[in-house]
Amino acid sequence: MCGIIGYTGPLEASKILLEGLSGLEYRGYDSAGIALCMEDSQIRVVKKAGKVKNLEEYCRQQISGTAHSGIGHTRWATHGGVTDTNAHPHRAGKVVLIHNGIIENYHALTEKFHLEDKLLSQTDSEVAAQVLNCLYEGDPLAAIHKLIDLLDGSYSFCIMFEDQPGAVYAIRNVSPLVAASTPSGSLIASDLTALIPYSRQYFVVPEQHIVKLTPYKIHVYHLDDTYTKAYPEIMTVNWNMDAAMKNGFPHFMLKEIHEQPDALRNTILPRVNKGIPDFGEDGIPDSIFKECSQIQIIACGTAMYAGMVARAIMQPLLRIPVTVSIASEFRYEEPLIDEKSLVIIISQSGETIDTLAALRLAHRCGSTVLAVVNVKGSTIARESNYVLYTHAGPEIAVASTKAYSVQLAALYMICCRMALVRGKYTREQACSFLADLLDVIPAMETMIAQKEMIRDVASHIISSPDAFFIGRGLDYAFSLEGALKLKEISYIHSEAYAAGELKHGTIALISDQVPVIAIATQEHVYSKTISNIREVKARGAFVILLVKENAVVDDNLADIRIRIPDVDDHFTVFPIAAALQLIAYYASLGKHLDVDQPRNLAKSVTVE
Numbered sequence: 001m002c003g004i005i006g007y008t009g010p011l012e013a014s015k016i017l018l019e020g021l022s023g024l025e026y027r028g029y030d031s032a033g034i035a036l037c038m039e040d041s042q043i044r045v046v047k048k049a050g051k052v053k054n055l056e057e058y059c060r061q062q063i064s065g066t067a068h069s070g071i072g073h074t075r076w077a078t079h080g081g082v083t084d085t086n087a088h089p090h091r092a093g094k095v096v097l098i099h100n101g102i103i104e105n106y107h108a109l110t111e112k113f114h115l116e117d118k119l120l121s122q123t124d125s126e127v128a129a130q131v132l133n134c135l136y137e138g139d140p141l142a143a144i145h146k147l148i149d150l151l152d153g154s155y156s157f158c159i160m161f162e163d164q165p166g167a168v169y170a171i172r173n174v175s176p177l178v179a180a181s182t183p184s185g186s187l188i189a190s191d192l193t194a195l196i197p198y199s200r201q202y203f204v205v206p207e208q209h210i211v212k213l214t215p216y217k218i219h220v221y222h223l224d225d226t227y228t229k230a231y232p233e234i235m236t237v238n239w240n241m242d243a244a245m246k247n248g249f250p251h252f253m254l255k256e257i258h259e260q261p262d263a264l265r266n267t268i269l270p271r272v273n274k275g276i277p278d279f280g281e282d283g284i285p286d287s288i289f290k291e292c293s294q295i296q297i298i299a300c301g302t303a304m305y306a307g308m309v310a311r312a313i314m315q316p317l318l319r320i321p322v323t324v325s326i327a328s329e330f331r332y333e334e335p336l337i338d339e340k341s342l343v344i345i346i347s348q349s350g351e352t353i354d355t356l357a358a359l360r361l362a363h364r365c366g367s368t369v370l371a372v373v374n375v376k377g378s379t380i381a382r383e384s385n386y387v388l389y390t391h392a393g394p395e396i397a398v399a400s401t402k403a404y405s406v407q408l409a410a411l412y413m414i415c416c417r418m419a420l421v422r423g424k425y426t427r428e429q430a431c432s433f434l435a436d437l438l439d440v441i442p443a444m445e446t447m448i449a450q451k452e453m454i455r456d457v458a459s460h461i462i463s464s465p466d467a468f469f470i471g472r473g474l475d476y477a478f479s480l481e482g483a484l485k486l487k488e489i490s491y492i493h494s495e496a497y498a499a500g501e502l503k504h505g506t507i508a509l510i511s512d513q514v515p516v517i518a519i520a521t522q523e524h525v526y527s528k529t530i531s532n533i534r535e536v537k538a539r540g541a542f543v544i545l546l547v548k549e550n551a552v553v554d555d556n557l558a559d560i561r562i563r564i565p566d567v568d569d570h571f572t573v574f575p576i577a578a579a580l581q582l583i584a585y586y587a588s589l590g591k592h593l594d595v596d597q598p599r600n601l602a603k604s605v606t607v608e
């Protein structure tokens, strides 16, 4: 969840670290700090609660002199509140470190090393720094090795030792780290956005290997007795820095909403062969689709809601059980999956720890794992049997938008291919399904072009403490994501309900002027949904109705109607998603909130 960067090289380190932290801030943004190895080899630590901007200002006051190596951190608090002291880096004797993850046995280590009186902060990370200092006798590799043997939990660390000027060490278990050796020096970071300004070539730091950055070379050592060298595969970034900038948009979220048509093209078109989905280039064999007896979809948050939509499409078409599980629940269940199960893991970041743990459980059950992932080379991608990469480019806003649409597109394509290879579709039917999928691209463009109308719609709900989303079937699956989007960035309490379920309790919460966002795009349940809308309208709700362009709607059914472009019922999620994202965006904007970095959240959830 935290952002990490380390640098050593010929350039001014503070500038590189602070710029890198601005790019990484979406990972965690409650405090930030840097440590610099100054010209006299002393390590200077500057840290502050609040955003990177605060730290930049503070650094201007606090730092004089130059430094050519250092480490930087943006924090998402786990242990201990948001204070200057709890911010990273943490210093203990000669050791200064930053940490992403959780040290589960920090309490036992505190007792074992008698640290109670030494700790200044309430963080598990400072315990790691103190233990490392106790173990350090002048040999960084040996000390880090001993530390790792003692730790339980997930972590990535960047470490400096005061008597090793110019060197930055790093190690990781689960939590991500990527590194690049460039003409401007050596860099390491929790994700690529911090490396791209300097290099398009990078490597993923292998788990349980020690990395040593020197100004012009990066060494990677196995964690064995002789520290033999490892040579991780060098990878190339498939997007440029522009993709990680706002490019004239006021917020990343709005930019990413606008990027959806292109993201869909990039994800769908390379996999179209003679009008049908083809995953040959992705190395995904038809046998995994043909031979499975059930599909288990696992993910968290928005990715899980994409899975819910996929289930509603797949199960009736494929006529096999399709189950969707929340990763953090699945991993503690005794799942009914086996070697005949196809497990589909969905993750934008490819690093979500609960999703990763569920993936590992699926492997233990003998299931085949197909991952739908956006970040190339991420842990989930590497640990899955097969990967279908979505090509959304970097998603910076915490609220997922374009990642959701491309996850859906990938899942729809999987569904179509499966229907074909399992004999549920003829080639003509598969072609027609794919043509319908391609039609959603202009439909999304049309929807996004109506953003000013949607801004006006959002103005009607910004003063409400609560909002409800209702729909049936697929419309219910869309509602879940719509409610998540609204609550996470506008802080309006929003709940999604299957429209027919409302009267079994929740309708008690509907009263005069409570906004109800009703989605009615599914022909086969349309009249039933309309009846449910009448029920809330009769209780005074302020109804915002999303319907297809040509739907016949009574004038008095809704206070506001949003007409979505006409696409086949199975595909309405795409324009609906754009509309719901824009409602959430403008509600947040109207409340003058931090759209891209909402409170308490972080982009990549690497703690359990």
Ligand code: M6R
Binding pocket: 300, 301, 302, 303, 304, 346, 347, 348, 349, 350, 351, 352, 355, 398, 399, 400, 401, 485, 488, 603, 604, 605
């Ligand atoms: O990176 P992942 O797709 O695994 O992330 C899963 C969720 O944390 C994520 O979808 C989250 O719910 C969204 N950012 C919310 O908009």
